[in-house]
Amino acid sequence: MFDIVYLLEMIGIIAFAISGMIVARAKNMDPVGVFTIGFITAMGGGTLRDLILDNHPVYWIQHQEMPLLILLLSVVFSYWNRVDRIRAARIVIPDAIGLGVFSILGAQLALDLGHSLFIAALLGVMTGTFGGALRDTMCNEVPQIFRKDQIYASISFVGCWLYFLCVWLLDSQAISLTIGLVFIAVVRILAVRFDIRLQRDASPH
C-alpha cells in the first residue's frame, strides 16, 4: 500500500510544483521566487492538513527528497529558456492532477486517523485546494476558488465521496484511489474545456 500512495504523492507534488513554477515564470520572478511558489503550491495543502490533524512529522520533513526535487525543478525552470514559451493557461493539466491526488490522499489520511467521512471530505478539499489558493494569492491573483469560475473545490468534494463509495463497494483501496483521482482530474479538465460553473452572473459582461 505504501508504494502506490508514495508514488501518487510524488506525482501530485511534481504536478503542483510545475503549476506554481509556470505562474512564477509568467510573473517574471527570480529563482528564489520560482522555488518558493513551487514549494508552497506543492506543499501548502499537505502541510495545512498535517498541522490540523496533528500528524507529525509533517510529510515533507519525513521525505526530504520531496523539497530537494522541487529545488532541482526550480533550477531547471529558472534557467532553461524554453520554459518561458509555456503559456500560463497550460497550468490547467498539472493543476488538475495535483488536485485529484491531494484531495484523495488528504481524505484517506483523515480516515486513517479515525475521523468521520464528512471531516475526511473537508480535509481532502483543503489538502487539494489550499496550495493552489496560496499560489494565486501570492502571485496577486484572486484565488480562482472564490470567483464565479469553472467548478474546482466542488469537484474535489464530490470526488472524495466517490472514493469513499468505491472503497465501500470494491474492497480495493488501490482501485478506489485511482477512480477517485482520475474522476477529479478529468472532470476538472472538462470543466475548464466546456466552461462548467455552479452559478453565472445574470448580467452580461
Place this chain on the structure above:
Amino acid sequence: MFDIVYLLEMIGIIAFAISGMIVARAKNMDPVGVFTIGFITAMGGGTLRDLILDNHPVYWIQHQEMPLLILLLSVVFSYWNRVDRIRAARIVIPDAIGLGVFSILGAQLALDLGHSLFIAALLGVMTGTFGGALRDTMCNEVPQIFRKDQIYASISFVGCWLYFLCVWLLDSQAISLTIGLVFIAVVRILAVRFDIRLQRDASPH
C-alpha cells in the same frame, strides 16, 4: 459548564459565518466561495488558537456538526435571493457578537491550559480577530484591524481583562463569561455607531 460554552461557541460560529457570507454575497461569489469564506471567518480564529496552544483535535474536527451547519447555511445564503438585499454594512452586529464570544472563549481555553493572564488575553484577541481578518484579506479588503478605523482589537483585549477581573471577583464563570462578551459586543457596536477611534488622521480627508 460545558453547555454554556458549547452554546456560546455555536452562537459565535453562526454570527461569524453569517458575517462572512454577507461579504461573500456582496462580492458576488459562487456557492463554494460563500461556504469557504463563511467557514474561514467562523473557524479561522479558533483553528489558529488550537494550533498555537497544541490543543488537539481542533475544535471543529471534534464537533463536526459545526462545519455541517456552515454547509447548510451556505446553501441558504447562495440560493435564497432575499439575502442579496442585506447591505454589507449589516455585518457589524453578527461580527460584534462573534468577536465577543470568541475573544472570551479563546482566553478561557488558554487559562484552562495553564497559561498566564497576559498570554490568555493575547490568545483571546487572536481567536476573536483572526477569522474576520482572513475574511477581509480574502475578499480583497484591507483588514479593518490595520486601519485607523473604529476600535476593534483593543475592545477584545480590554474585554478579556474585564472577564479575568469578573472571574476573580464574582466566583461565577457563567456570569463572568456573559459580562465579558456582552461588554465586547456592545462596545464594538457603539464604537461603530459613534465613530470611536484610537487615533485620527491630522489631515482632513
Place this chain on the structure above:
Amino acid sequence: MFDIVYLLEMIGIIAFAISGMIVARAKNMDPVGVFTIGFITAMGGGTLRDLILDNHPVYWIQHQEMPLLILLLSVVFSYWNRVDRIRAARIVIPDAIGLGVFSILGAQLALDLGHSLFIAALLGVMTGTFGGALRDTMCNEVPQIFRKDQIYASISFVGCWLYFLCVWLLDSQAISLTIGLVFIAVVRILAVRFDIRLQRDASPH
C-alpha cells in the same frame, strides 16, 4: 548555551518588531495596527517553525516577556512623534539583523530535534523570511522575496550552510552562531547597498 541563544532571540525580535513598526507607521496605522504588524513580523517566522516542527509550547508563549516587550515598543512607536521622521528605507538594517538571527536559530532548532542539514537549512530560511513576508503582505506590498530584487532568502540559505560548516570545523557553537548571523546580516546590507541580484530583467525599465 541558553544565554547566548536567548540574547540573540531578543535581538532578532526587537530588530524585526522595529522593522514592522516603521512600515506600519509609514502606512499611517493606529496603535493596534502598529502592535499587530510588529508582533507578526517578529513572531511569524518562529511560530511557523514551532508549528511545523511540533515544538510546543510555541516560544513566545514560553517567554511572555517577548510579546510584552513588543507591546511596550508599540506604545513608543505609536505616540512618539520623532518616529515619523524615520524613513521606511531605514528598515534594511534591523530587517537584516532579524534575518540573520532567526535563520541561524531556526536551523539550529531543527538540528536539535534531529532533522537533516537540508531540512534544517529550509526551516532556517522559513524562520528568517516568513515574518518579513507577512509584514509586506499585510501592508499591501508584494513580498520582496518574490520580486527580482536584491538577494534575500538565498543569503539566508547560504548562511545556514556556512553555519553548519563552522560547527563541523570549529567545534564551538557560540563562534559558529556569530559567524553565521554576521555573514547573513552583512551580506544582506551589502546586497541592498550594491544592488546584488540573482537575475535581472533583460528589458530596461
